[in-house]
Amino acid sequence: MIVARAIQATRRYGEVTALDQVDLDLHAGELVGLLGPNGAGKSTLLNLLVGLRRVSAGRVELFGGDPRDPAYRRQIGMTPQETGLPPTLRVGEVVDFVAAHYPDAVPRAELLGRFGLDDLVRRQTGGLSGGQRRRLAVALAFVGRPRLVFLDEPTTGLDVTARRELWDGIRHFHAEGGTVLLSSHYLEEIEALAQRVVVLGQGRVLADDTVGAVRDLVGLRRVSLVVPELPALPGVRNVSQVDGVTHLLTSDSDQLVRDLVGSGVTFSDLEIRATSLEDAFLAITTGSPAAGAGAGASRGGAGASADAPAAQPVEA
Numbered sequence: 459m460i461v462a463r464a465i466q467a468t469r470r471y472g473e474v475t476a477l478d479q480v481d482l483d484l485h486a487g488e489l490v491g492l493l494g495p496n497g498a499g500k501s502t503l504l505n506l507l508v509g510l511r512r513v514s515a516g517r518v519e520l521f522g523g524d525p526r527d528p529a530y531r532r533q534i535g536m537t538p539q540e541t542g543l544p545p546t547l548r549v550g551e552v553v554d555f556v557a558a559h560y561p562d563a564v565p566r567a568e569l570l571g572r573f574g575l576d577d578l579v580r581r582q583t584g585g586l587s588g589g590q591r592r593r594l595a596v597a598l599a600f601v602g603r604p605r606l607v608f609l610d611e612p613t614t615g616l617d618v619t620a621r622r623e624l625w626d627g628i629r630h631f632h633a634e635g636g637t638v639l640l641s642s643h644y645l646e647e648i649e650a651l652a653q654r655v656v657v658l659g660q661g662r663v664l665a666d667d668t669v670g671a672v673r674d675l676v677g678l679r680r681v682s683l684v685v686p687e688l689p690a691l692p693g694v695r696n697v698s699q700v701d702g703v704t705h706l707l708t709s710d711s712d713q714l715v716r717d718l719v720g721s722g723v724t725f726s727d728l729e730i731r732a733t734s735l736e737d738a739f740l741a742i743t744t745g746s747p748a749a750g751a752g753a754g755a756s757r758g759g760a761g762a763s764a765d766a767p768a769a770q771p772v773e774a
């Protein structure tokens with residue numbers, strides 16, 4: 459059963475096309491990650507699906523109906539990227555206040571326990587740390603026993619322990635049959651929670667695949683060099699040229715360099731670096747040389763890579 463859907467959904471803000479003909483089907487019981495760099499359109503897509511924004515063209519559906527209809531919205535939970543909590547209210551009071559809007563809310567102690575917030579029940583929200591406030595904001599999305607939850611970068615700003623506690627809360631909801639769409643800059647985060655990942659870049663869906671398949675793409679390296687004539691080389695996924703520099707994308711840069719040397723061709727200015735996620739996808743999905751080489755060149759090249767030691771932001 460499809461619980462949320464975007465059909466050729468487009469959203470413009472003046473001259474900016476934030477979302478460009480996006481198709482997405484979210485099935486009941488799925489936990490799907492929405493991955494993309496800053497400005498990719500993640501928040502815009504979430505805001506359309508929860509009825510906070512209208513499409514400029516195309517359509518969005520929530521449980522087969524209009525997301526702006528309160529009857530459908532009552533069945534969802536959402537944590538936007540930024541939340542304001544009344545600073546003088548205590549944590550327990552905020553939970554009770556939100557819970558009062560729902561016929562069968564999760565009991566306060568159970569909700570706070572699930573998100574590792576039990577000790578804070580009497581604390582005023584104004585006295586919480588940024589991470590505690592964020593966890594409370596996410597927990598509130600679950601208070602009304604929603605069928606479907608949208609989380610916009612839920613763990614941004616959290617330390618490792620807080621992030622894990624929050625992941626546990628999300629997993630618990632999913633294990634009980636709940637559906638989740640969550641956005642993140644971190645493939646590692648999506649990998650920890652989801653099987654499916656939708657990658658957005660410049661308002662378009664660049665990939666909609668398993669986390670494993672996306673991981674393979676992110677592991678690509680960019681090998682740049684000046685070479686008069688490029689010999690045929692195995693393992694090259696994409697070739698582009700910008701300003702006299704040839705850029706090659708490969709999953710095995712060591713082997714590529716060995717092959718280059720072995721070919722006897724004269725080359726100079728060799729440079730190897732990780733591709734950013736967006737570069738990798740643009741190069742592969744569009745085959746566009748400018749997208750593949752130009753964008754990365756201006757970014758400093760510390761993008762997400764398969765062998766990154768810790769969570770790496772998508773954008774360099």
Ligand SMILES: Nc1ncnc2c1ncn2[C@@H]1O[C@H](COP(=O)(O)OP(=O)(O)OP(=O)(O)O)[C@@H](O)[C@H]1O
Nearest residue numbers: 471474475476494495496497498499500501502503
């Ligand atoms: N209210 C608005 N008015 C004008 N432009 C907007 C508005 N909201 C978003 N945009 C633009 O739309 C594009 C997509 O923004 P969006 O916030 O959806 O991206 P995002 O992937 O969520 O980014 P981030 O990871 O930084 O939150 C950006 O170019 C952004 O500047």
